[in-house]
Amino acid sequence: MKRPSIAPAAITLGVGALALVLALILSFVPFSSAGTVEPTAAFRAQKSLDEVLFKMATSPAAKYTGKVAYKYDDARGEGTVEFSDLIVTTSNTAEGTVSLGSEQGEYRQISNNPYISAPTSLWNELLVADEKLNLDMAPLDNKWASTRFTSLPRFGTILGPDNLAGDIGNVEFGSEPQLGVELPAPNKGTPDARRWPTSDPPIEFVGDNKVKVGSWEVTFDPESKNVTNVKGQSKQGSATYDIDTSVSLQPADQAQKVFANQRALVGDLLSAPAPGLWAKQPVVTPRLVGECTTAACAYDFSVSGIPWADDVTGHFNYGMTLNFAVGGRPAGALGGECKPVVRVDFGRTATTRCTATNLPANSSIGPRSAYTYLAFLDTTEADLNKLIDDNEKQTNTEVVYVRTGNKSPDQARYGAGITGLPSYYAVKRGEYLFDGIGTDGNLHITFGPGYKEHISGGSFDPSWEGTEVLKKQIGEQVEAAGDVQVVYFVNEPEAASALRALIASEGQTDNVSAYFYE
The missing domain is CATH 2.60.40 (Immunoglobulin-like)
Structure with missing residues (x-):
């Protein structure tokens, strides 16, 4: 799931030009270590998949008609939600109609905040017995209410074009690739160094318009490289989502309508019921x-x-x-x-x-x-409107995705949990490769495990080669990011503190923030 961050990125487009700039850069991945002169079929399928997924990830929005079956490892249970003409933007924003069993409601999501307006009968289908105990359900009937604390999937998150592209493209887990030598940049000499894979990816063509990758089948137009259908399984934390949906990439004006419609709803969302959120005992x-x-x-x-x-x-x-x-x-x-x-x-x-x-x-x-x-x-009207404004700016901002080398498994797992991207997909801004981008345009860097062993007295050991790399990259990141914030997500609390000290010593506390996120 793409995480929200701090300040929006704004790229000035021509007057009235709201279309997101499509920028696609593909790096050739190395060939198989088998010694063949030509790339293997798997690498050719990988290149084709990258083209399709990068086209999807850089589209302002996508329209979906299909279903998601969800199942949780805990008491939230399972179910299947169908949806039609559900429009989702790259900033986790969504609107459309959803159905649970025979019950139907309207769905909206603003950044990571989901809402539905539905009859009480749908809430009865959605909520499990414990969630309905002592719950006053009368105010929920056909009123906008938050589904944040229920089992209903956050469609704007799992079906965001960029999030879904990253989810589909992530083949690092389950069949970890063999990795070669470290790439010279970024992160050389640190736990988050990247390496080119030397083994074939688990990807194959199925005909000339379908690629199979892991549990996913991606159908696309061979000429335009527009994805038309996706089917597969997404695992996120304690949730498993089985997704089967048609996909229609949407131009910027369709995304613009979503934001306009959300602004019209602001007054209804200032104090939204939130079933599933209860008080600690004793009450x-x-x-x-x-x-x-x-x-x-x-x-x-x-x-x-x-x-x-x-x-x-x-x-x-x-x-x-x-x-x-x-x-x-x-x-x-x-x-x-x-x-x-x-x-x-x-x-x-x-x-x-x-x-x-x-x-x-x-x-x-x-x-x-x-x-x-x-x-x-x-919430307040000002805060909600600012969130919509930030999401709109991010959706209208040019984003360039590139393929780069893989991080090691532990670092890759940590990063994917933050950015929603495999470690070999990066966001290129200026001359720097960032690990991800927030819903408001802030650029993300992830720091997996392995840094705390290089800390002495609360700071990174100056004799460690990675210390100079990290110091040099702070300046490079700030220069590349321009007028947006750089946000560090750090797996180890000791490393988060040491990074804050390094940021301060470089005089970049106004531009770079570091957060411990386990």
């Missing part, structure tokens, strides 16, 4: 206020708003039912009953009071509580 904690008498006995009920996710802004709405038991039995007419609606912002608690009255003498009293709930994700 309700009673506390006796003062002394109980036969006339009255008051309790304060503290209501928690601490969600199980820690990267969210919003609130919970609770429909409370508060009452009492006297002598271990329901108080009935003798006791009070309260039914407040309580709003609690995430990370805070709220308190509501309920008082039992007309109590029998010499009796014990105990508080009882029940509730329904619904979480809401809150």
Whole structure:
């Protein structure tokens, strides 16, 4: 999954020219080590696949009609979602119609934020039993709500033309290639050095318009190199997606309509219900206020708003039912009953009071509580419009994909989890090869395991050859990136700290950021 980053990249195009500039550079991969003069059939298939996938990855958008069967390793279960005329841009933005069983809804995704507007019956199909427990589903009926915490796939992410191209093209795992000597740049002498493969890739032609790569079958027009259908399996974390869909690459004006439609929805998304997001237990904690008498006995009920996710802004709405038991039995007419609606912002608690009255003498009293709930994700109009603006700029920005050498397996796995690309696909900006690009145009570099052993006293050992390479590349990256940020994702916390120190020593803290991401 392509990760969002910090500041957008803007490339000025001609007045009214919203078409993404198609820039395709292919590097010939080495031939088989078998000693043949001509490239093998597998390498010829690889070259053809690169042409098709790079054409797809640099298209502003693609339209899909097909289905995704999803299955999770955890309690979220499995299902199949069909979609028609689903338009997805290169910035993980999407709009279209989705169907789950016989139920249908409208799907939208802004960057990595997914929403649907659907009848309650679709939510009943989508949510598992635990997710529906105590959930107030009435506000979901044909209203825009976030599916972030449900099992519904994020179609803008898995079907983003660039993300899908990287997923299909990634043949590093399962049949790891034999690798030759290190390439001179970038990363020579570091754990993320690249090497040309010397073994055939597991790719083959099926006729003159289809390539089979791993579990994927990619059908394309031999003349235009436009992909027309993809079928295969994508594994992402605990999820497995079986994808079968037609593909129609779309011009920039179609992507532009998606962003215009999203701006029209902003008001409906400022406080979006988020089923599947629940509060940490205990939600309700009673506390006796003062002394109980036969006339009255008051309790304060503290209501928690601490969600199980820690990267969210919003609130919970609770429909409370508060009452009492006297002598271990329901108080009935003798006791009070309260039914407040309580709003609690995430990370805070709220308190509501309920008082039992007309109590029998010499009796014990105990508080009882029940509730329904619904979480809401809150944002501002300015923040949501900025996110749409950033995504639009990234979609209209020229991106050049090139083939380069492979990283070693551990580094390749780490990088693919960040960028969505195999290590041998790189983003060329200026004279530098970056590992990936964010949904807002920021350029990404990934640092896999193996750097911390070269750290001494919190800094990279000056006697290690990689230290000078890293220092030199900071300047090269900033120059190539121009007016966008360079973002480092680092597998080891010690290496992240050492990279921040190196960035500071080079005076580039305004242009380069380093984050520990395990």
